[in-house]
Amino acid sequence: MITLRRLxxxxxxxxxxxxxxxxxxxxxxxxxxxxxxxxxxxxxQYTQNQSWGYQFVQNLGSVRADDPLWLxxxxxxxxxxxxxxxxxxxxxxxxxxxxxxxxEICLGRWRTLAVAYxxxxxxxxxxxxxxxxxxxxxxxLPASDARVVDTGPSAAVVGLAVFxxxxxxxxxxxxxxxxxxxxxxxxxxxLAGREHLAxxxxxxxxxxxxxxxxxxxxAQVSESPGG
Numbered sequence: 538m539i540t541l542r543r544l545x546x547x548x549x550x551x552x553x554x555x556x557x558x559x560x561x562x563x564x565x566x567x568x569x570x571x572x573x574x575x576x577x578x579x580x581x582q583y584t585q586n587q588s589w590g591y592q593f594v595q596n597l598g599s600v601r602a603d604d605p606l607w608l609x610x611x612x613x614x615x616x617x618x619x620x621x622x623x624x625x626x627x628x629x630x631x632x633x634x635x636x637x638x639x640x641e642i643c644l645g646r647w648r649t650l651a652v653a654y655x656x657x658x659x660x661x662x663x664x665x666x667x668x669x670x671x672x673x674x675x676x677x678l679p680a681s682d683a684r685v686v687d688t689g690p691s692a693a694v695v696g697l698a699v700f701x702x703x704x705x706x707x708x709x710x711x712x713x714x715x716x717x718x719x720x721x722x723x724x725x726x727x728l729a730g731r732e733h734l735a736x737x738x739x740x741x742x743x744x745x746x747x748x749x750x751x752x753x754x755x756a757q758v759s760e761s762p763g764g
Contacts, residue, residue, distance in 0.1 A: 552643065552705040559642040570646045571637040575630055577618045578690070582626045585619065594619060595686075602664040603683040609661060617657050619688040632694045640697040643705060649697065652740065656696025659739035660732030661687060667731060682728045691729065692736040699737055703744045 559567040581598065584590035598615035620629040640649040664687060667678035695718060702711030715737055722730040 548707050548709055552639070552701070552707055555705070556639055556642050568638045568641050570641050570649060571634060574618060574633050574637055574690075578620060578626070578629055578633060581615075581619045582629075585622070598688060600661055600687040601684055602668050602678075602687070606665070609665075610658075613658055613661050614654060616661075616688045617653065617690050617693050621686075621689045624689070629690055633690055636694045636697050636701075637690075640701050643701050644697075652697055652700050652743070653690075653693035655743065656736035656740055657690075657693045659696075660692040660736045663732055663735035664728060667728075678728060678731065685728050687728070687732070692732050695733045696736040696740040699740045700744065 565572065581594055585594035598612050598619040600609050600612050600616045602609075604612075620626045637649065637653070640652070644652065664678065664682065664685075667676060668680060668683045670677035672679045695714065698714050699711050702708065702714065718730070718733045718737060722734060
């Protein structure tokens with residue numbers, strides 16, 4: 538029991554303390570971006586379920602691989618907050634509250650936005666590449682996936698989870714997130730699962746780049762006359 542407690546403390550201790558202290562000091566004011574994202578997602582869900590609002594939301598935030606690239610890039614930021622129609626909205630809201638909230642506290646507002654958008658964009662661009670490669674390629678997708686509506690926060694959530702785990706050295710948790718996404722593709726190979734893996738791959742590249750930059754900066758400091 539003591540060993541498990543120590544392992545849990547080593548894995549989640551710094552992350553837990555950061556979140557706990559921020560919420561204790563500022564409460565809901567610690568996550569304004571997350572609350573705004575929840576409100577925007579709820580509004581998009583309500584609007585797209587109205588007869589007068591469905592096409593409006595589609596025009597603003599619906600992304601398909603067969604759309605012109607400029608249009609897909611224009612719609613991608615808002616697509617993050619448009620819940621998939623075939624999934625319960627409470628799942629998207631819970632993901633945003635938990636993962637976006639933790640990321641906003643641990644990474645800051647703008648870095649959270651950057652990672653979330655980068656992960657979503659990686660998934661969106663992969664869909665185009667996958668369709669171009671075709672179903673016979675290991676990384677390819679069937680042509681029918683070009684018409685699949687690509688919305689929702691899941692790619693951003695997965696990317697943020699991996700980045701936060703890396704930043705706070707919760708490596709076991711991060712590896713578990715990646716493993717679950719791999720199993721998802723093995724069990725049900727679809728566009729969403731492939732996009733999750735593309736988002737993870739993009740975030741891992743960012744993690745590696747940040748680690749190299751920080752290592753070089755530390756080396757320069759140690760080599761300087763005053764280091």
